[in-house]
Amino acid sequence: MQERNVHPGLKLALELGPVLLFFVAYVWLRDDSFVIGGTEYEAFILITAAFVPLMAACMGVLWLLSGRLSRMQVVTLVLVVVFGGLTVWLNDERFFKMKPTIIYAMFALVLGLGLLRGESWLQFVMDGMMPLQREGWMLLTKRLALFFGVLALSNELVWRLMSTDAWVNFKTFVLPAALFGFFMTQAKLFERYSIDKPE
Incomplete structure (x- = not known):
C-alpha cells in the first residue's frame, strides 16, 4: 500500500x-x-x-x-x-502494568545491540524524519537507549511500589511528557549534526 x-x-x-x-x-x-x-x-x-x-x-x-x-x-x-x-x-492487572516496562526495555535492548554492531538501528527506523550525519545518529541512539532503560526501570518501580492511581497517572502523563522532553533536550544535537543546515 x-x-x-x-x-x-x-x-x-x-x-x-x-x-x-x-x-x-x-x-x-x-x-x-x-x-x-x-x-x-x-x-x-x-x-x-x-x-x-x-x-x-x-x-x-x-x-x-x-x-x-x-x-x-x-x-x-x-x-x-x-x-x-x-x-x-487471568483477571490480573499486573500484566498490563508490565507492558511499558517490556516495551521500553526491548527498545533499549534493540538499540543497544545495534550499537554493539557499530550501527544505529534508530536511523533505520527514523531516517526520513530526521536527516542526520552518522555521528549524530550514533550519539542520539546511545542517549535514547539509555533513556528507554531509565523509563523501563521507572515504570517497574512505579507499578510495584505505588498505587494503581499513581501508575495510571504516570502512564498517561509522565511517560509521554518524558519522551517529549527528551527530544526537546536534543535540539543542539539535531542542529549540530543536521545534514540540511540552514544557511
Whole structure:
C-alpha cells in the first residue's frame, strides 16, 4: 500500500486517543467492580478489555489512512494485545502494568545491540524524519537507549511500589511528557549534526 500523508492532528488523536480514553474511564469507574459470568472484575480489568480493541481499531484506521505503520507502532500494538489479553483472561492487572516496562526495555535492548554492531538501528527506523550525519545518529541512539532503560526501570518501580492511581497517572502523563522532553533536550544535537543546515 502506498504511503500517504495524514493530518498531524488526526494522527495524534488516533495514537493518543485510546490512552486518554483509558485514563478518563479509569478515573470515572476506578472504585467500581462488576460481576460478569459469576466472576468479579475490577474496573481496571474491564477498561483494559475495552482499550485493547480500541487501540487495534485506531491503528487499523491509521494504517488505512497512511498506508503504513512504523515498526514501533506494530510492536506496541502486539504487546498491548498480548499483555492486555493476559490481564483480562487471568483477571490480573499486573500484566498490563508490565507492558511499558517490556516495551521500553526491548527498545533499549534493540538499540543497544545495534550499537554493539557499530550501527544505529534508530536511523533505520527514523531516517526520513530526521536527516542526520552518522555521528549524530550514533550519539542520539546511545542517549535514547539509555533513556528507554531509565523509563523501563521507572515504570517497574512505579507499578510495584505505588498505587494503581499513581501508575495510571504516570502512564498517561509522565511517560509521554518524558519522551517529549527528551527530544526537546536534543535540539543542539539535531542542529549540530543536521545534514540540511540552514544557511
